[in-house]
Amino acid sequence: MAGSKLAVxxxxxxxxxxxxxxxxxxxxxxxxxxxxxxxxxxxxxxDLAHGSQFAAASATxxxxxxxxxxxxxxxxxxxxxxxxxxGQSRLDLxxxxxxxxxxxxxxxxxxxxxxxxxxxTNPCDVLTVAAQRISGLPVERIFxxxxxxxxxxxxxxxxxxxxxxxxxxxxSMVGEHGDTEFPLWSGATIGPVPIRxxxxxxxxxxxxxxxxxxxxxxxxxxxxxxxxxxxxxxxxGLSGARIVEALLRDDNAVLPVSTVLSGLHGISGVxxxxxxxxxxxxxxxxxxxxMDDGEMAALRHSADTLRATMDALGV
Numbered sequence: 001m002a003g004s005k006l007a008v009x010x011x012x013x014x015x016x017x018x019x020x021x022x023x024x025x026x027x028x029x030x031x032x033x034x035x036x037x038x039x040x041x042x043x044x045x046x047d048l049a050h051g052s053q054f055a056a057a058s059a060t061x062x063x064x065x066x067x068x069x070x071x072x073x074x075x076x077x078x079x080x081x082x083x084x085x086x087g088q089s090r091l092d093l094x095x096x097x098x099x100x101x102x103x104x105x106x107x108x109x110x111x112x113x114x115x116x117x118x119x120x121t122n123p124c125d126v127l128t129v130a131a132q133r134i135s136g137l138p139v140e141r142i143f144x145x146x147x148x149x150x151x152x153x154x155x156x157x158x159x160x161x162x163x164x165x166x167x168x169x170x171x172s173m174v175g176e177h178g179d180t181e182f183p184l185w186s187g188a189t190i191g192p193v194p195i196r197x198x199x200x201x202x203x204x205x206x207x208x209x210x211x212x213x214x215x216x217x218x219x220x221x222x223x224x225x226x227x228x229x230x231x232x233x234x235x236x237g238l239s240g241a242r243i244v245e246a247l248l249r250d251d252n253a254v255l256p257v258s259t260v261l262s263g264l265h266g267i268s269g270v271x272x273x274x275x276x277x278x279x280x281x282x283x284x285x286x287x288x289x290x291m292d293d294g295e296m297a298a299l300r301h302s303a304d305t306l307r308a309t310m311d312a313l314g315v
Contacts, residue, residue, distance in 0.1 A: 004028045004248045007073035007112060009104065010080030011035035011044045011063065014120060017237030018077060019061070023048055026057030027244045032073065035080070038065025073112040075247050077240055078131075080104065081121035086227050094123050094313055098130045105134045116247050116282045118257075119144040120240055124177050125258050125306050128271035130315045132260050139260045140282040146258030146273030147173040147181055149239040153218045154183055161205060161214075162190055162198055171195065172256050173218060174273050174289070175302030181273070182302075183215050186292040243278065250280035259283050261303075265296065270303045270310070 006028035008019045012035075019033050031048070035041035045063025052059055062069055070076060081097040100121075108117075117137065119127050124144035132142050150173035152166075159166040171188035175181045188195040195206050225232045246253040258273040264286055277284040291299065309315075 005030040005032065005073045005075075006244055006248075007032045007034060007070035007076045007115070009034050009070070009076060009078045009108070010121070011037065011041040012079065012083070013231045013233040014236055014240075015077075015079035016044050016048075017233040018079060018120070018240040019044070019048060019237075021234075021237040021241035022244055023052065023055050023059055023061065025241050025245070026055060026059065027241045028075070028248060029057070029059050031059060031061045032069040033061070033063035034065070034067055034069050035063075036065055041065055067107050067111060070108060071111045073115045075118065075244050076108060076112050076115045077118045077120060077244065078104065078108075079120045079240075081127075083231065086223075086230075094126045094309055097121050097123075097127055098313060098315060101127060101131050102134060105131060109135055109137075115141075117142040118240070118243055118247075120236060122177070123309070125271040125273075126309055126313070126315060128258055129260055129269070129310060132271075133315070138282075139262070140284070143260075143283055144177070144258040144271065145236070145240055145243060146177050146271075147175070147256045148243060148273075149236050150177065150181055150218055150221075150273075151256050152235065152239060153221050154214070157214050157217060158188075158190070158195065158206075161210070162200070164190055172275055172289075174256055174275070175299055176306055177258060177273060178305075179219060180298070180302040180305045181219060182295065182298045183211075183218070184289065184291060184295055185211055186295060187290060246278040247280060247282070252277050252279040252284065254278075254287065257283060259286055261286070264288065265291075265299060267300070267303045270306050272299065272302055272306070 008015045033045045041063040049061040128144045155166050155169040158169045254275050255278050256273045258271045260271045261267045276286045
């Protein structure tokens with residue numbers, strides 16, 4: 001987008017994939033990559049810049065180990081943090097990554113005081129609360145990618161089963177971006193048809209057993225990818241670029257990002273993913289999404305799980 005600047009903090013596999021996705025999609029006109037490993041950030045930025053001729057739109061790419069490269073950014077995406085290893089949950093990373101945020105946020109705010117901040121580092125829900133408290137920014141300007149990727153995983157599985165386009169599937173993963181996340185089956189549809197009523201050859205194919213297995217597959221998807229290749233990067237890079245576009249293009253897109261809640265569904269002080277309107281300036285509002293009793297209980301379980309982790313960390 002013309003005249004827009006995206007700063008990506010962290011030149012690891014996620015940060016570089018996000019910068020690459022943003023470049024080829026034309027998400028921003030200026031992409032800056034910062035990492036404490038200056039040679040790595042410089043090399044990654046150079047590699048991206050060499051291919052900028054073939055991107056969807058004209059864009060400049062810069063990078064390095066001086067945080068000044070983030071100066072004046074409209075959106076700052078933070079991917080820096082300890083890497084999630086095979087067998088390690090996202091919450092296991094919490095303590096280390098909170099300490100990294102404590103070092104990162106003050107200098108970032110000096111250079112990009114008007115930016116919207118998007119956290120991709122895990123555990124993103126815990127870090128959203130920590131970053132909001134460290135920065136003092138309003139909750140609409142500092143949030144995480146939440147279950148945007150998890151929702152994409154869910155829709156891909158459902159579309160494949162039904163034999164339809166992914167864009168025709170309307171279903172969301174919500175709650176924690178982690179082991180307690182869950183799908184909102186009560187409101188899920190393919191086109192206008194409720195997911196549980198979808199038929200193939202006259203038979204309903206989305207049985208309770210299939211839906212339960214699908215939910216489990218989505219929750220475990222990252223662990224499967226990490227076990228096979230060491231990290232998840234391409235899909236989170238693409239979903240992160242989509243969030244950036246919603247912000248810079250003022251899309252007012254409904255995306256399940258994670259924000260610090262204040263009384264919604266009786267939950268406060270915890271960041272959870274719920275369908276939210278995302279546009280210029282950040283999250284305009286979190287939607288009061290209808291849920292059945294089981295889903296509401298699952299949301300509260302997610303909140304309790306995260307609250308216990310935050311209490312243990314003193315967040």
